[in-house]
Every structure is written in structure tokens, then in C-alpha cells.
Amino acid sequence: MDTPGDEFMKYRSPLVSRYASKEMSYNFSDRKKFTTWRKLWIYLAKAEKALGLPITDAQVAEMESHAEDVDFAMAAEEEKRLRHDVMAHVHTFAHCCPTAAPIIHLGATSCYVGDNTFCIGNPGFSRLAQLARVIDRLATFAEKYADLPTLGFTHYQPAQLTTVGKRSCLWLQDLTMDMRNLQRARDDLRFRGVKGTTGTQASFLQCGYVLARSRHVRMPICLSRAYLVTGQTYSRKVDIDSLSVLASLGATVHKICTDIRLLANLKEIEEPFEKEQIGSSAMPYKRNPMRAERCCSLSRHLVALLSDPLQTASVQWLERTLDDSANRRISLAESFLTADIILSTLQNITEGLVVYPKVIERHIRHELPFMATENLIMAMVKAGGNRQDCHEKIRVLSQQAAAVVKQEGGDNDLLARVKADPYFAPILGELDTLLDPKTFIGRAPQQVSRFLSEEVYPLLEPFKEKMNVKIELEL
Incomplete structure (x- = not known):
């Protein structure tokens, strides 16, 4: 007989012992x-x-x-x-x-x-409300910061400005695709039915009955349809269908949390950090994005698990082979448990995201002079200047300013150089307007508003009674 403490003498899956909800x-x-x-x-x-x-x-x-x-x-x-x-x-x-x-x-x-x-x-599709809450929290975040300018990044190099809210809509778009995929997979799932050893129902004919067989057994189970043909098992592509939408969700969460980790490095956005939380055992000042890192780690596991049903379905022999069984015991459970964990963790993150507008503003000031060069050229042409002459002037000044930044470690002084050059005297009074960050964000705020109203909020409507659940992580 086991004695108290014996459970610590054998392997326990961290998915259950550390992370997953009691329900899952x-x-x-x-x-x-x-x-x-x-x-x-x-x-x-x-x-x-x-x-x-x-x-x-x-x-x-x-x-x-x-x-x-x-x-x-x-x-x-x-x-x-x-x-x-x-x-x-x-x-x-x-x-x-x-x-x-x-x-x-x-x-x-x-x-x-x-x-x-x-x-x-199948419990995974019962977590749709959990995904809806993540979408709801991010939608609130997107609306709040719809018009807050921030540096955009392509190739992780500073690019044209976007807004904090618009960037989060990119995350939301992927999550809404996952929501629709999960709903479709849930609705496509059928009752395997009662069809005997090779799917022919022959054993039931021996018993003297078969008509309406699956209908009678299916009715108490609340699935609207049964698979009309099976071997001994339902097609193992059913497992592919279920786990592929979870793997796709894993890819989405990994991308979102990678973005959060990159922005945390820039000190523009941080995940929640509790009063007594320790970021590093060696460096007490650190605020590591451990929740986002956990999501990335487990999302990779969720994506990798998809290879199991893919391989299992491909190697099934004729009407049935038993080499699916042990694999499915692990891959099905772990996929749904992992999806549950990353959703609950992401909900916790999105309920406590912290934005630092002053840091974002400083980063914009550092890069905006370079990005504003086209605006300066247009303003000079309107004031009667020659486009080619202006382009050459700004090219020379920009390279001088870049040398200060890269070689001397100084601040971007392009604007000071422009102001000091008599050539630009006709537009000096317009510089503040030309360099207002909000003139560089295009229609980002309007895009946020339309996307939320037309695509996000209607998707959340069926879950409005389940939005008040908050997530507190135990670890």
C-alpha cells in the first residue's frame, strides 16, 4: 500500500501537478x-x-x-x-x-x-468561453490604446508608426480565427455510433436488430450526428481535426507572447508582476516575463503534439490496428491539457498588461526624425523648394546624425541639424506639426474601431454571460 509522500517518489506530469485547471x-x-x-x-x-x-x-x-x-x-x-x-x-x-x-x-x-x-x-471545446475571455480582455486593451502611437517593427527594425491598440488587433485577428476553427471542429464532431468490430453492424444483425441502432444510442448524448461509416474505430483523421485547431491556437499564443517578451525588453509593455514575485535567483532587479515564457514553452509542446495524430492516422491498417491506443492516451489528453494551460495563462496576462507611454514616446522621439524626412521634403516643395536639392540636404544631415547615434552613442540630433541649416528656414514653423506622431499612424484608430465592432464583439456575443471569470495563477 502506498504511504503518505509516495506520490513524490514517481514521475508526475507537470501539466496536471503544476499548471492545468481542476476542471480540465x-x-x-x-x-x-x-x-x-x-x-x-x-x-x-x-x-x-x-x-x-x-x-x-x-x-x-x-x-x-x-x-x-x-x-x-x-x-x-x-x-x-x-x-x-x-x-x-x-x-x-x-x-x-x-x-x-x-x-x-x-x-x-x-x-x-x-x-x-x-x-x-471532449473537453477541449468547452474552453471556448475561456478563449472568448482572452479575446474580450485584448479587445478592451485595443480600444483603450487605439490611438496611442508606437514604433512599428519590420525585421525587428524600427518602421512606420502604428498604435498599441492596432498591434493588439493583429493578435486578436489570429485569436478570432482560432475561435472560428474551434467552433467548426466542435460542430463537426460526431458520435462514433455502435457498429461492431469492423463497422458493419453484423453482430447486431445476429442479435436480430439493427435499424435505428445509432439513433437510439446517440439521443441521450446530445450529438446531432453519427459517422455513417467507420471501421472498428472512427477515422483517426477525427483526432487530426481536433488537435490541429489546438496546435493552430498554440502557434497564435506563441506569437502573441513572443511579441510581449520583445516589448518587455524595450520596457514598453509588461505582463503582470506581483509584489513578492522574484524575477531571477541571481539578479534581484530583474522582471522576467515568466508567464509569456511559459506560454511560449507550452505552445511549442502543443504544436509538436500534432505530429502524433498525423502519424497515427497515416499508419492505421485496414479496419483497425491497435498501435494507436497508447499514443492517443498521451497525445489527446496532453493537447487539451496544454491548450487549457496556455489559455488560462494568457487570460491572466491580458488582464494585467501594463503599458508605459513615456517609454514608448522616448523611443518614437529617437526614431521619428528619420521617418519624418519624406514629410520634410514635401513641406519644402510646397514652400517653393526643389525636391532633389532637399533630398540631398536631408541625406547628408541624416548620415551625420546616424554617425552620432551609431559611432558616438549619442541621441538622434537630425532635427537640431535641420533647424540649424538656413536652407530649411521656410518650414521651421511647421516642424512641430510635421513631427506630431499622430500624423504618422494613418487610419490605425479607425481600423481598430471597425475591426472590434464588426468582427470581434459579434463573435463574443454568445459568451457575454461568461465574461466575469478572472484567472489567478497558482504558479
């Missing part, structure tokens, strides 16, 4: 799995009874009365003896249901409980 951890627990198997056997018995098989109300009632009291120790011993997990639980269920024992799992195959448990209990 329960969804992949043995209790949830095996009580669902029992419910499926009850649905099967009821359907068989309705179709005329000699199954009594007493047998069904006996099964229902023991649906939740799983003897896990007995099941483990049975599996050691039988080397078959489904039959181990058939025997365990039969032990507490002696009257119903002869009709438990009647005509079914292991995939009746295995595949259908994933279909009807």
Missing part, C-alpha cells in the same frame, strides 16, 4: 473516463431493450445504481489478469451488477466506449 484535469481523469464508459453501457442497454432485446427494467436500474461507484483496485487487478482495459471494466461493472452482467457490453467493441467517450466528453 478531471475531464481526463480515470473517474470521468470510466464512469462515462458505464453510462455508455447503460445507453446501449436501453437502446437494445427499446429495439426488442430481452433486457429488463431491473437490469437497467441495477446498472444505473452503480454507474458512479467504480472499484478501481478491482479493475486494476482484472486488467493485470486479462491484459485488456475494457474487459477489465466490464468484469468490474458486472461484479457489482450480477443481474445485468450477461448484457453489459452486448454486441459492442472496445471502441464503442473508447472512441465515443472522446466524442461525447
